[in-house]
Amino acid sequence: MEFYNILFSRIEAPTAYVSIMECDQYVGMGTAVAEDGWSGFINIVVHPHHRGQGIGKRIVHELARWSRDQGADRLYLQVIADNAPAIRLYSGAGYEKLFAYHYRTKPTNSL
Template sequence: MLTNVNSFEKLDLIAANTWPAEQCAAVEHWLLRASQGITKRANSVLAIGSYPKATDWLARVEQFYHNQGLPAIFHVSDASPAQLDDHLMAQGYEMDTPCLMMTADCSSVAQIALERLSNQYPSSLLLDVEVSPTVTKEWLDAFLLLENYPEARRSFYQDLSERMPTSKGFVLLKDQGQIVALGTAIVEGEWAGFVNVIVHEDHRGKGLGYAILHALTAWSILQGATQQYLQVIATNVPAVTLYEKLGYQTQYGYHYRVKYDLTALVSS
């Protein structure tokens, strides 16, 4: 388990690379991200490390997001400065979306997933696994459908996928030609990060969670990864339970602080 702030900072930075924003600005070493307001990860301040030296850092952050027509959002984790959360709360920022950063050893996950599939869901071993180094229309069509996202989000996820660093793999699981699960793996050094992992709702309870995690892990190992991580909403009990069964451990939590009304700043 990671035990120090430096490790938290490193993992937060690696995870941020897997979800690059359309536009970025900086207040010293803090990264301000904006992407049409779609997803908090791509529209928030990556507030890690020490506070900026500039005393007007909060005003500069709020002005940036007002100019984008967006609420001001901070990503607050164990890598953030002490008392940042309390300070933002005192300034009217609301807590939103508590999440967990979970990590595991790649070889252990691959072994556990394969054992569970072999013992409990042997038919899942017959699924076809397809991996593309770039996002395909088939993958994106399936992702929007399975997530029940509107067509208007296509361009955001298309562009996001293209901005993701290499090595990256867009994984599909198919049962007789039908897509039943999918996900994305991004490998940076020893770490593999998994995002956009979803199982078709008509095929849940069949071990496909183990199957897609095994496929993502196996591909990542081939790219040189030895460790892997996931970011998951803390209240998503089925997902957290699945990951814990695969050997994942929670390293730390994070959440967002959101301020919707920035008009007072602009009028002052």
């Protein structure tokens, strides 16, 4: 949690944080960062035992509403290609794949 506190404290653009609790336990959360008419959704998570109950959809909706209020009429997000539950959520919300990405790592034995 400390890592995220440090990371998010460095974001200068307007940000929104949504969390949903059930019985005093966090079951979902997400973040949006708005800048120059765009809003990016990051770290949207739903507890595995609470998936399929509309929590992710509610988080995306609230972040989109906040983004609109910030003047951001264009939304984007990244999702790991094999995260089927997230892809279903975002597809159901009207998102479509525009680009793919991958991470590069430096081999440990190279100098």
